[in-house]
Amino acid sequence: MSRRFPLLLVSLLVLLAGCASHQPDEDSSARPDTEAVFPVTIGSVTIDRQPTRIVSLSPSATETLFALGAGPHVVAVDSQSDYPPEAPHTALSALSPDPEAIAGYRPDLVIASADTNGLSAALAKTGVQTLVMPDAKTLDDAYAEFVELGKATGHQAEGESLARQTHSDIDKIVADTPKPAKPLSFYYELDQTYYSVTSKTFIGQVLARFGLTNIADGNDPSVSGGYPQLSAERILQANPDLVFLADSKCCGQNAQTVAARPGWNTLTAVKDGQVFALDDDIASRWSPRVVELVRAVADAVTRVNHAG
Structure with a gap:
C-alpha cells in the first residue's frame, strides 16, 4: 500500500x-x-x-x-x-x-x-x-x-483456504463477543502526537465490527485520508470509554504513561482501567494475524462489559 x-x-x-x-x-x-x-x-x-x-x-x-x-x-x-x-x-x-x-x-x-x-x-x-x-x-x-x-x-488452494479460515475466525470472534449494554466509544492512538484512525481505514473498520463509536470520526471519517491528528483537548472532551494504544512497542506507551498525561486521569477509560496496549505490528498489518488484533479488541470489549 x-x-x-x-x-x-x-x-x-x-x-x-x-x-x-x-x-x-x-x-x-x-x-x-x-x-x-x-x-x-x-x-x-x-x-x-x-x-x-x-x-x-x-x-x-x-x-x-x-x-x-x-x-x-x-x-x-x-x-x-x-x-x-x-x-x-x-x-x-x-x-x-x-x-x-x-x-x-x-x-x-x-x-x-x-x-x-x-x-x-x-x-x-x-x-x-x-x-x-x-x-x-x-x-x-x-x-x-x-x-x-x-x-x-x-x-492458490492454500491462499483460498487461508482467506476462508481468517474470515470465519473473525466472524466467530465478533459473534461470540457480548454486545455492550450501552454504546461504547474509543480512542485509537497511533503515536504520542495523537494521530488516530477513522472508521474509513482498515483498522477502523475492524473495530467497527464491534459496534464501537470512534471519537476520531467527527463529522467526516474521510478527513486526512482517515488518519487525523487529534488534540488532547478533543480527546479529553470526548471522554472515550476505551483507549487502544498502537504505540506500545515503539514508544513504550501503556496505561500508566497515559494516566500520567496532564488531565488524562479524568478520562473514563483511565479511571475504569480500560486502556489497552496493542502489539504495534499486528495493529498495522493486513496479514492473517489480524485475527489476533480482533481477539485483542474482543477481550477488551468483554472486559468492559463484565466491569459494567
Missing part, C-alpha cells in the same frame, strides 16, 4: 530496532511445487513459472507468504519484516528500496506494498518482476490478497 503518514511514522520508529543481515545463498532456493499451474496473471503482472527466490518488501506480505507455506521460497525480507522469526531478515529498506541491493539476492519475484521510486521499472531491467500488493483498505481486500499471493507463488 502507499504508506500514509502516521503508519510511516510508526514504521520508521520500528526500524530503529534493526534486523540481522543475510547474504544471498546459492542453496536457499526451494524446489518448485510440481502441482502449481502457471502462468498466472495478478493485476498487470503475468508470472510464467512458480517463483523459487522471492524477496518480500512488505511485512504484511511476508507474514502471509509464510502462512501460505511459501516460506521456503523466500530468500530475503525487508528490515521491518520481523515476523515470523524464521523469515530471512535483511537490512533491505521497504521505504527507500535499493534495486541493486535487492537484485543481489537474485530474486525471480519481488513483492512490495508500493512501487516506490520506480522500483518495478528498475528491477525489470535486470529481468526481475515486481508484484505490488497495496495495503488492504478493508478486510475483504485482505482476504483477496491472501488468494492473490497464493496464486502468485503456486499456493
